[in-house]
Amino acid sequence: MTTDLYPARIETGARIGPVAANPYPWPYDGSVAAARTALICIDWQVDFCGPGGYVDRMGYDIGLTRAGLPATAAMLEHARATGMLVIHTREGHAPDLSDLPANKRWRSRQIGAEIGSQGPAGRILVRGEPGWEIVAEVAPIPGEVLVDKPGKGAFYATNLDLVLRTHQITHIILTGITTDVCVHTTMREANDRGYECLILSDCTGATDPGNHAAALHMVTMQGGVFGAVATSTAVIEGTS
Amino acid sequence: VTTVAADPYPFEFDPATTALVIIDMQRDFVEPGGFGETLGNDVSLLQSVVPPLKKVLETARAVGLTVIHTREGHVPDLSDCPPAKLNRGEPTLRIGAPGPKGRILIRGEYGHDIIDDLAPAPGELVIDKPGKGSFHGTTFGAELQARGITSLVVTGVTTEVCVHTTVREANDRGYECLVLSDCVGSYFPEFQRIGLAMIAAQGGIFGWVAPSEAFLSALVPQEVTS
Numbered sequence: 105m106t107t108d109l110y111p112a113r114i115e116t117g118a119r120i121g122p123v124a125a126n127p128y129p130w131p132y133d134g135s136v137a138a139a140r141t142a143l144i145c146i147d148w149q150v151d152f153c154g155p156g157g158y159v160d161r162m163g164y165d166i167g168l169t170r171a172g173l174p175a176t177a178a179m180l181e182h183a184r185a186t187g188m189l190v191i192h193t194r195e196g197h198a199p200d201l202s203d204l205p206a207n208k209r210w211r212s213r214q215i216g217a218e219i220g221s222q223g224p225a226g227r228i229l230v231r232g233e234p235g236w237e238i239v240a241e242v243a244p245i246p247g248e249v250l251v252d253k254p255g256k257g258a259f260y261a262t263n264l265d266l267v268l269r270t271h272q273i274t275h276i277i278l279t280g281i282t283t284d285v286c287v288h289t290t291m292r293e294a295n296d297r298g299y300e301c302l303i304l305s306d307c308t309g310a311t312d313p314g315n316h317a318a319a320l321h322m323v324t325m326q327g328g329v330f331g332a333v334a335t336s337t338a339v340i341e342g343t344s
Numbered sequence: 345v346t347t348v349a350a351d352p353y354p355f356e357f358d359p360a361t362t363a364l365v366i367i368d369m370q371r372d373f374v375e376p377g378g379f380g381e382t383l384g385n386d387v388s389l390l391q392s393v394v395p396p397l398k399k400v401l402e403t404a405r406a407v408g409l410t411v412i413h414t415r416e417g418h419v420p421d422l423s424d425c426p427p428a429k430l431n432r433g434e435p436t437l438r439i440g441a442p443g444p445k446g447r448i449l450i451r452g453e454y455g456h457d458i459i460d461d462l463a464p465a466p467g468e469l470v471i472d473k474p475g476k477g478s479f480h481g482t483t484f485g486a487e488l489q490a491r492g493i494t495s496l497v498v499t500g501v502t503t504e505v506c507v508h509t510t511v512r513e514a515n516d517r518g519y520e521c522l523v524l525s526d527c528v529g530s531y532f533p534e535f536q537r538i539g540l541a542m543i544a545a546q547g548g549i550f551g552w553v554a555p556s557e558a559f560l561s562a563l564v565p566q567e568v569t570s
Binding site: 127128131132133205206207208211212214215254255256257260261284285288289292293295296297298299300311312314315318319321322325326327328329330331 | 352429505513518519534535549550
């Protein structure tokens, strides 16, 4: 798939905010045009949350990573209807693994899931394999931006920041998996870059429910150190 | 190669390509009467980091390990402070406002500088960063590359904010990170616990965790060759 830097978006004049959020009504500046807002859906890939994917076949409960799918599907519909910029990310590596750091490969081997080895849905975390694709429930539609990332954060070694600035995006709403790893890393990167961030508690999930809760709680400390937390319902209700 | 008993695996490193990174041990965060305390935080939890970290720093200097300090802060005219960071949550003490130890989080102010116990020695690198992570908007990554550093021993405050963000950035860039559990601190004991657990979870998804004693006992018999 190709990354389209200029997807067609509808101009609706919709505004987001104030959204009932913790620890402050989001965004900090009252409200933002949907056209200046990006919905970023992180790593909703078959290997992480799909039946027959890697996490499923390892015997883990994919119910925890799938829990946010229905709310995310509703949020995607809302984002498309209001004209937000919709961005999907996928974690993965080139087939020759030339963008795979040695320590990441070593550690994946230690837990029995070496990146690049044959998994239940193709080569694990390799671009183009069935397990690397985004699940049908929240699949991208033509014109939406796809960001392929080699790490946990969606900014490092990708064109995400360029895409956001090209579209004059100032505010970011985050969904995806897992809350404490890839979603949090991306939120931290976005926050340091000055984007005003909102993470959706019902559109995220983790393999450990305690880490999901703690990761959301961390966002709310010290007046919103990384941004704020809300539900998808609150965003929809906070749109005018 | 030196080996430290660590979670979830032994951490192997070459002292010649390893840096001790000390994050944001600034007066405003750590000392009584500073910005952190005025926000209602219990700074005694951060104070407890100082004695073991001082010992690690002294040992690192004695064996010739590369030492790098970071400070969070902004230029006096706030031109490098994103509006969201400045205004979010209607803070009682805004960045740049007069605080008990000078203007809050402003470079050059007394409170922005590193505490006396851990003051940088001549020749040690000090990275001034505008955000939580040490890589974004700084020369940190270039400085590491220039020195041939591939492993980081990470210490400082706070565990779940600046330490975690820096470790996540470093991990994505392929650096091996060992976090010293008693040399990082949080205002919140629950975040200290879960912050360390998250680093070593899932086979060390962000890196390794060990107490400073394990690191020191691995380091002391070594001499750096470079």
